[in-house]
Amino acid sequence: MVNIKFLARFKEITGEKTLEIDYTGNLSGLIDLLINKYGNAFKEALLTKNGEFKDYIKILVNGEDANSLESEDTIGGDDEIVIFQTIAGG
Amino acid sequence: MRIGYLSTLYHTSFILKNRPSDYLENYPLHWTLYATGPAMMEAFRRGKIDMGYIGLPPVMMGIENGLEIKCVGGGHVEGTVMIGSLSYQTYDELGDVSSVLGQFEGENIGTPTRGSIHDIIIRKLTQGLDIKVKNYTWADFIPEALEDGEIAAGVGTPSLATAVSKQAHSQIIIPPYKLWPYNPSYGIVVKEELIEENHYILDFLKAHEDACNLIRTQTDVAAEIVLQEMGTVSKEFILNTFQISPRYCASLPEEYIKSTLKFIPVLKDLEYMQGSLNRKEIFETKYIEQAHPETAHY
Numbered sequence: 001m002v003n004i005k006f007l008a009r010f011k012e013i014t015g016e017k018t019l020e021i022d023y024t025g026n027l028s029g030l031i032d033l034l035i036n037k038y039g040n041a042f043k044e045a046l047l048t049k050n051g052e053f054k055d056y057i058k059i060l061v062n063g064e065d066a067n068s069l070e071s072e073d074t075i076g077g078d079d080e081i082v083i084f085q086t087i088a089g090g
Numbered sequence: 091m092r093i094g095y096l097s098t099l100y101h102t103s104f105i106l107k108n109r110p111s112d113y114l115e116n117y118p119l120h121w122t123l124y125a126t127g128p129a130m131m132e133a134f135r136r137g138k139i140d141m142g143y144i145g146l147p148p149v150m151m152g153i154e155n156g157l158e159i160k161c162v163g164g165g166h167v168e169g170t171v172m173i174g175s176l177s178y179q180t181y182d183e184l185g186d187v188s189s190v191l192g193q194f195e196g197e198n199i200g201t202p203t204r205g206s207i208h209d210i211i212i213r214k215l216t217q218g219l220d221i222k223v224k225n226y227t228w229a230d231f232i233p234e235a236l237e238d239g240e241i242a243a244g245v246g247t248p249s250l251a252t253a254v255s256k257q258a259h260s261q262i263i264i265p266p267y268k269l270w271p272y273n274p275s276y277g278i279v280v281k282e283e284l285i286e287e288n289h290y291i292l293d294f295l296k297a298h299e300d301a302c303n304l305i306r307t308q309t310d311v312a313a314e315i316v317l318q319e320m321g322t323v324s325k326e327f328i329l330n331t332f333q334i335s336p337r338y339c340a341s342l343p344e345e346y347i348k349s350t351l352k353f354i355p356v357l358k359d360l361e362y363m364q365g366s367l368n369r370k371e372i373f374e375t376k377y378i379e380q381a382h383p384e385t386a387h388y
Binding site for chain 2: 007008009017045054055056058060063082084085086087088089090
Protein backbone atom coordinates (compact mmCIF):
# COMPACT_ATOMS: atom_id res chain seq x y z
CA MET A 1 0.00 0.00 0.00
CA VAL A 2 1.23 3.48 -0.84
CA ASN A 3 1.38 5.60 2.30
CA ILE A 4 0.64 9.30 1.84
CA LYS A 5 1.33 11.84 4.56
CA PHE A 6 -0.25 15.30 4.52
CA LEU A 7 1.40 18.17 6.38
CA ALA A 8 -0.01 21.47 7.62
CA ARG A 9 -2.49 22.96 5.14
CA PHE A 10 -2.97 19.66 3.32
CA LYS A 11 -3.82 17.97 6.60
CA GLU A 12 -6.47 20.65 7.17
CA ILE A 13 -7.92 20.27 3.68
CA THR A 14 -8.04 16.48 3.66
CA GLY A 15 -8.91 16.10 7.34
CA GLU A 16 -6.35 13.30 7.43
CA LYS A 17 -2.74 13.00 8.53
CA THR A 18 -2.11 9.90 6.47
CA LEU A 19 -3.79 7.88 3.78
CA GLU A 20 -3.02 4.32 2.76
CA ILE A 21 -4.03 3.60 -0.79
CA ASP A 22 -3.71 0.66 -3.15
CA TYR A 23 -2.14 2.29 -6.19
CA THR A 24 0.32 1.54 -8.94
CA GLY A 25 1.04 4.14 -11.59
CA ASN A 26 2.78 7.44 -12.16
CA LEU A 27 2.68 10.50 -9.91
CA SER A 28 0.32 12.37 -12.19
CA GLY A 29 -2.27 9.58 -11.90
CA LEU A 30 -1.93 9.55 -8.13
CA ILE A 31 -2.49 13.31 -7.95
CA ASP A 32 -5.61 12.99 -10.14
CA LEU A 33 -6.90 10.31 -7.80
CA LEU A 34 -6.31 12.53 -4.75
CA ILE A 35 -8.01 15.50 -6.41
CA ASN A 36 -11.05 13.32 -7.12
CA LYS A 37 -11.07 12.20 -3.50
CA TYR A 38 -10.52 15.57 -1.79
CA GLY A 39 -12.03 18.02 -4.27
CA ASN A 40 -11.38 21.56 -5.41
CA ALA A 41 -9.80 22.89 -2.22
CA PHE A 42 -7.08 20.25 -2.53
CA LYS A 43 -6.63 20.96 -6.24
CA GLU A 44 -6.41 24.72 -5.74
CA ALA A 45 -3.85 24.38 -2.95
CA LEU A 46 -1.72 22.09 -5.07
CA LEU A 47 -1.91 23.27 -8.67
CA THR A 48 -1.83 26.50 -10.68
CA LYS A 49 -4.58 27.24 -13.18
CA ASN A 50 -2.26 25.71 -15.80
CA GLY A 51 -2.19 22.45 -13.89
CA GLU A 52 1.41 22.78 -12.72
CA PHE A 53 2.49 22.33 -9.12
CA LYS A 54 2.53 25.70 -7.38
CA ASP A 55 5.80 27.16 -6.20
CA TYR A 56 6.57 26.01 -2.65
CA ILE A 57 4.52 22.83 -3.04
CA LYS A 58 6.69 19.86 -2.31
CA ILE A 59 5.96 16.22 -2.97
CA LEU A 60 8.51 13.79 -1.63
CA VAL A 61 8.61 10.19 -2.77
CA ASN A 62 10.56 8.04 -0.33
CA GLY A 63 12.29 11.21 0.86
CA GLU A 64 13.30 12.38 -2.63
CA ASP A 65 11.85 15.42 -4.35
CA ALA A 66 9.28 14.29 -6.92
CA ASN A 67 10.82 16.81 -9.34
CA SER A 68 13.58 14.28 -9.87
CA LEU A 69 11.09 11.62 -11.06
CA GLU A 70 10.58 10.91 -14.74
CA SER A 71 6.96 11.04 -15.91
CA GLU A 72 6.97 7.28 -16.56
CA ASP A 73 8.40 6.39 -13.12
CA THR A 74 6.02 4.15 -11.23
CA ILE A 75 4.75 4.72 -7.72
CA GLY A 76 3.39 1.72 -5.86
CA GLY A 77 4.23 -1.01 -3.38
CA ASP A 78 5.33 0.44 -0.06
CA ASP A 79 6.25 3.88 -1.39
CA GLU A 80 5.92 6.75 1.04
CA ILE A 81 4.68 10.10 -0.23
CA VAL A 82 4.67 13.39 1.68
CA ILE A 83 2.71 16.40 0.40
CA PHE A 84 3.24 19.86 1.87
CA GLN A 85 3.76 23.52 1.19
CA THR A 86 7.17 24.63 2.39
CA ILE A 87 6.87 27.68 4.63
CA ALA A 88 9.19 26.89 7.53
CA GLY A 89 12.44 28.22 6.09
CA GLY A 90 15.77 26.50 5.60
CA MET B 91 22.11 34.31 -13.19
CA ARG B 92 20.95 31.19 -11.37
CA ILE B 93 20.05 31.91 -7.76
CA GLY B 94 19.36 29.39 -5.01
CA TYR B 95 17.00 30.43 -2.24
CA LEU B 96 15.17 29.02 0.77
CA SER B 97 11.54 29.15 1.88
CA THR B 98 12.53 31.66 4.56
CA LEU B 99 10.06 34.41 3.79
CA TYR B 100 12.05 37.31 5.27
CA HIS B 101 14.90 36.73 2.80
CA THR B 102 14.91 39.39 0.09
CA SER B 103 14.50 36.68 -2.55
CA PHE B 104 10.75 36.91 -1.92
CA ILE B 105 10.81 40.63 -2.68
CA LEU B 106 13.21 40.57 -5.65
CA LYS B 107 11.30 37.74 -7.35
CA ASN B 108 8.14 39.84 -7.41
CA ARG B 109 9.04 43.49 -7.34
CA PRO B 110 11.06 44.59 -10.36
CA SER B 111 14.14 46.54 -9.35
CA ASP B 112 15.69 49.11 -11.70
CA TYR B 113 19.07 47.77 -10.68
CA LEU B 114 18.26 44.31 -12.03
CA GLU B 115 16.28 45.09 -15.17
CA ASN B 116 19.10 43.97 -17.49
CA TYR B 117 19.79 40.71 -15.72
CA PRO B 118 17.66 37.57 -16.23
CA LEU B 119 17.30 35.82 -12.87
CA HIS B 120 16.45 32.13 -12.52
CA TRP B 121 15.40 31.10 -9.03
CA THR B 122 15.59 27.59 -7.56
CA LEU B 123 14.18 26.66 -4.17
CA TYR B 124 16.26 24.47 -1.82
CA ALA B 125 15.42 22.83 1.51
CA THR B 126 18.46 24.01 3.46
CA GLY B 127 21.86 25.69 3.20
CA PRO B 128 23.72 22.36 2.88
CA ALA B 129 21.42 21.39 -0.03
CA MET B 130 22.36 24.67 -1.70
CA MET B 131 26.06 24.00 -1.15
CA GLU B 132 25.58 20.73 -3.02
CA ALA B 133 23.95 22.73 -5.84
CA PHE B 134 27.02 24.99 -5.96
CA ARG B 135 29.22 21.91 -6.08
CA ARG B 136 27.26 20.52 -9.03
CA GLY B 137 27.40 23.85 -10.86
CA LYS B 138 23.63 24.34 -10.73
CA ILE B 139 23.63 27.83 -9.19
CA ASP B 140 25.80 30.95 -9.34
CA MET B 141 24.49 32.72 -6.25
CA GLY B 142 22.72 31.68 -3.06
CA TYR B 143 20.95 32.93 0.04
CA ILE B 144 22.64 30.87 2.76
CA GLY B 145 23.65 30.83 6.42
CA LEU B 146 27.41 31.25 6.74
CA PRO B 147 28.45 28.02 8.51
CA PRO B 148 27.57 25.76 5.54
CA VAL B 149 29.42 28.22 3.32
CA MET B 150 32.58 27.87 5.41
CA MET B 151 32.34 24.08 5.26
CA GLY B 152 31.93 24.31 1.50
CA ILE B 153 34.98 26.57 1.12
CA GLU B 154 37.04 24.21 3.24
CA ASN B 155 35.96 21.38 0.95
CA GLY B 156 37.20 23.23 -2.12
CA LEU B 157 34.21 25.26 -3.29
CA GLU B 158 35.29 28.56 -4.81
CA ILE B 159 32.60 30.82 -3.39
CA LYS B 160 32.54 33.96 -1.27
CA CYS B 161 30.05 35.94 0.75
CA VAL B 162 29.58 39.39 -0.82
CA GLY B 163 26.68 40.69 1.27
CA GLY B 164 24.75 40.15 4.49
CA GLY B 165 20.97 39.92 4.83
CA HIS B 166 19.91 39.04 8.35
CA VAL B 167 21.34 38.16 11.75
CA GLU B 168 19.87 36.10 14.58
CA GLY B 169 17.65 33.84 12.50
CA THR B 170 17.62 30.83 14.82
CA VAL B 171 14.94 30.40 17.46
CA MET B 172 13.93 27.55 19.80
CA ILE B 173 10.26 26.67 20.12
CA GLY B 174 8.50 24.11 22.26
CA SER B 175 5.31 23.26 24.05
CA LEU B 176 3.71 25.39 26.74
CA SER B 177 4.76 22.83 29.36
CA TYR B 178 8.37 24.05 29.32
CA GLN B 179 9.66 27.21 30.97
CA THR B 180 11.08 29.88 28.70
CA TYR B 181 14.25 31.94 28.75
CA ASP B 182 12.23 34.86 30.10
CA GLU B 183 11.14 32.72 33.05
CA LEU B 184 14.46 31.01 33.83
CA GLY B 185 16.93 33.73 32.87
CA ASP B 186 19.71 31.68 31.25
CA VAL B 187 20.13 29.36 28.30
CA SER B 188 21.64 26.43 30.19
CA SER B 189 18.75 26.28 32.67
CA VAL B 190 16.29 26.30 29.79
CA LEU B 191 18.11 23.53 27.92
CA GLY B 192 18.43 21.49 31.13
CA GLN B 193 14.66 20.92 30.98
CA PHE B 194 15.14 18.92 27.79
CA GLU B 195 17.55 16.27 29.16
CA GLY B 196 16.44 12.85 27.95
CA GLU B 197 14.44 14.40 25.11
CA ASN B 198 14.89 14.96 21.37
CA ILE B 199 15.21 18.39 19.77
CA GLY B 200 14.43 18.72 16.08
CA THR B 201 16.30 20.93 13.62
CA PRO B 202 16.97 21.13 9.87
CA THR B 203 19.67 19.15 8.09
CA ARG B 204 23.09 18.41 9.58
CA GLY B 205 25.42 21.29 8.87
CA SER B 206 22.72 23.97 8.74
CA ILE B 207 23.33 26.96 11.02
CA HIS B 208 20.45 25.82 13.25
CA ASP B 209 21.92 22.32 13.60
CA ILE B 210 25.31 23.73 14.52
CA ILE B 211 23.92 26.15 17.09
CA ILE B 212 21.81 23.59 18.91
CA ARG B 213 24.50 20.87 18.79
CA LYS B 214 26.99 23.28 20.34
CA LEU B 215 24.60 24.49 23.03
CA THR B 216 23.56 20.96 24.03
CA GLN B 217 27.08 19.49 24.15
CA GLY B 218 27.46 17.49 27.35
CA LEU B 219 23.71 17.27 27.91
CA ASP B 220 21.63 14.12 27.47
CA ILE B 221 19.75 15.59 24.52
CA LYS B 222 19.49 14.00 21.08
CA VAL B 223 19.47 16.36 18.11
CA LYS B 224 17.23 14.99 15.39
CA ASN B 225 17.68 16.37 11.86
CA TYR B 226 14.91 16.85 9.30
CA THR B 227 15.48 17.30 5.57
CA TRP B 228 12.74 19.94 5.45
CA ALA B 229 11.99 22.20 8.42
CA ASP B 230 8.31 21.72 7.58
CA PHE B 231 8.45 18.28 9.21
CA ILE B 232 9.27 19.82 12.59
CA PRO B 233 5.78 21.15 13.54
CA GLU B 234 4.33 17.69 12.90
CA ALA B 235 7.12 16.02 14.90
CA LEU B 236 6.41 18.38 17.81
CA GLU B 237 2.70 17.66 17.64
CA ASP B 238 3.33 13.90 17.60
CA GLY B 239 5.74 14.08 20.57
CA GLU B 240 8.62 12.81 18.44
CA ILE B 241 10.61 15.85 19.60
CA ALA B 242 10.20 18.07 22.66
CA ALA B 243 11.41 21.25 20.95
CA GLY B 244 12.39 22.58 17.57
CA VAL B 245 15.20 24.89 16.51
CA GLY B 246 15.00 26.76 13.22
CA THR B 247 14.00 30.00 11.55
CA PRO B 248 11.41 32.53 12.70
CA SER B 249 9.28 31.15 9.84
CA LEU B 250 9.36 27.77 11.60
CA ALA B 251 8.35 29.43 14.88
CA THR B 252 5.30 30.98 13.21
CA ALA B 253 4.43 27.70 11.47
CA VAL B 254 4.62 25.84 14.77
CA SER B 255 2.51 28.42 16.58
CA LYS B 256 -0.14 28.04 13.89
CA GLN B 257 -0.27 24.27 14.28
CA ALA B 258 0.52 23.35 17.84
CA HIS B 259 0.18 24.80 21.33
CA SER B 260 3.66 26.21 21.46
CA GLN B 261 5.78 29.16 22.48
CA ILE B 262 9.20 30.63 21.86
CA ILE B 263 11.42 28.93 24.43
CA ILE B 264 14.65 30.82 23.64
CA PRO B 265 14.46 33.98 21.49
CA PRO B 266 16.92 34.48 18.63
CA TYR B 267 18.91 37.22 20.36
CA LYS B 268 19.62 34.95 23.35
CA LEU B 269 20.21 31.67 21.53
CA TRP B 270 23.26 32.95 19.64
CA PRO B 271 23.64 36.75 19.45
CA TYR B 272 24.48 38.23 16.04
CA ASN B 273 24.72 34.86 14.30
CA PRO B 274 24.95 35.31 10.49
CA SER B 275 21.64 33.71 9.58
CA TYR B 276 22.08 34.40 5.89
CA GLY B 277 24.27 36.22 3.45
CA ILE B 278 24.59 36.56 -0.33
CA VAL B 279 27.14 34.05 -1.58
CA VAL B 280 28.50 33.92 -5.15
CA LYS B 281 30.88 31.83 -7.19
CA GLU B 282 34.30 33.44 -7.07
CA GLU B 283 34.55 33.54 -10.85
CA LEU B 284 31.63 36.00 -10.91
CA ILE B 285 33.21 38.41 -8.50
CA GLU B 286 35.12 40.24 -11.19
CA GLU B 287 31.86 40.88 -13.08
CA ASN B 288 31.53 43.80 -10.76
CA HIS B 289 28.49 45.52 -12.25
CA TYR B 290 26.27 42.55 -11.66
CA ILE B 291 27.31 41.99 -8.05
CA LEU B 292 27.06 45.68 -7.23
CA ASP B 293 23.65 46.05 -8.85
CA PHE B 294 22.34 42.95 -7.13
CA LEU B 295 23.52 44.17 -3.74
CA LYS B 296 21.88 47.57 -4.28
CA ALA B 297 18.59 45.85 -5.09
CA HIS B 298 19.09 43.53 -2.11
CA GLU B 299 19.66 46.48 0.24
CA ASP B 300 16.53 48.21 -1.09
CA ALA B 301 14.57 45.04 -0.36
CA CYS B 302 16.07 44.76 3.16
CA ASN B 303 15.01 48.37 3.76
CA LEU B 304 11.52 47.61 2.52
CA ILE B 305 11.15 44.72 4.98
CA ARG B 306 12.52 46.86 7.80
CA THR B 307 10.74 50.16 7.18
CA GLN B 308 7.66 49.35 5.07
CA THR B 309 6.80 46.06 6.63
CA ASP B 310 3.20 46.07 5.47
CA VAL B 311 4.18 46.65 1.82
CA ALA B 312 6.83 43.94 2.04
CA ALA B 313 4.30 41.53 3.57
CA GLU B 314 1.91 42.13 0.65
CA ILE B 315 4.67 41.26 -1.84
CA VAL B 316 5.58 38.10 0.07
CA LEU B 317 1.89 37.20 0.23
CA GLN B 318 1.66 37.36 -3.57
CA GLU B 319 4.65 35.06 -3.81
CA MET B 320 3.64 32.49 -1.19
CA GLY B 321 -0.04 32.47 -2.09
CA THR B 322 -1.57 30.44 0.65
CA VAL B 323 -0.16 31.75 3.92
CA SER B 324 -1.91 34.71 5.56
CA LYS B 325 -0.56 38.24 5.80
CA GLU B 326 -0.67 37.85 9.59
CA PHE B 327 1.65 34.83 9.28
CA ILE B 328 4.13 36.93 7.31
CA LEU B 329 3.98 39.94 9.63
CA ASN B 330 4.40 37.74 12.71
CA THR B 331 7.44 36.12 11.13
CA PHE B 332 8.99 39.49 10.21
CA GLN B 333 8.67 40.63 13.82
CA ILE B 334 10.34 37.68 15.55
CA SER B 335 13.87 38.83 14.69
CA PRO B 336 13.66 42.16 12.83
CA ARG B 337 17.35 42.52 11.97
CA TYR B 338 17.50 43.01 8.21
CA CYS B 339 20.37 44.64 6.33
CA ALA B 340 22.62 43.93 3.33
CA SER B 341 25.84 45.16 4.92
CA LEU B 342 28.77 43.18 6.25
CA PRO B 343 29.84 45.05 9.37
CA GLU B 344 32.69 43.92 11.58
CA GLU B 345 30.24 42.31 14.04
CA TYR B 346 28.82 40.13 11.26
CA ILE B 347 32.28 39.02 10.14
CA LYS B 348 33.51 38.38 13.69
CA SER B 349 30.36 36.42 14.52
CA THR B 350 30.94 34.29 11.42
CA LEU B 351 34.58 33.64 12.31
CA LYS B 352 33.53 32.59 15.82
CA PHE B 353 31.81 29.59 14.24
CA ILE B 354 35.14 28.18 13.02
CA PRO B 355 36.28 26.69 16.37
CA VAL B 356 32.71 25.44 16.89
CA LEU B 357 32.71 23.72 13.50
CA LYS B 358 36.06 22.13 14.30
CA ASP B 359 34.87 21.07 17.74
CA LEU B 360 31.80 19.44 16.19
CA GLU B 361 34.05 17.83 13.55
CA TYR B 362 32.32 19.58 10.67
CA MET B 363 35.64 21.20 9.68
CA GLN B 364 39.26 20.22 10.17
CA GLY B 365 41.22 23.27 9.10
CA SER B 366 40.78 26.97 9.51
CA LEU B 367 39.77 29.89 7.30
CA ASN B 368 40.47 33.59 7.46
CA ARG B 369 38.10 36.43 6.66
CA LYS B 370 39.49 36.95 3.16
CA GLU B 371 38.81 33.34 2.29
CA ILE B 372 35.13 33.78 3.28
CA PHE B 373 34.25 37.40 2.47
CA GLU B 374 34.67 39.84 -0.41
CA THR B 375 33.44 43.16 0.96
CA LYS B 376 34.43 45.61 -1.79
CA TYR B 377 31.00 45.65 -3.46
CA ILE B 378 28.88 45.91 -0.34
CA GLU B 379 31.10 48.77 0.84
CA GLN B 380 29.99 50.62 -2.31
CA ALA B 381 26.36 49.50 -2.18
CA HIS B 382 26.00 50.14 1.56
CA PRO B 383 28.61 52.67 2.75
CA GLU B 384 26.54 53.84 5.75
CA THR B 385 26.33 52.22 9.19
CA ALA B 386 24.69 48.78 9.30
CA HIS B 387 20.95 48.58 10.03
CA TYR B 388 20.95 45.23 11.85
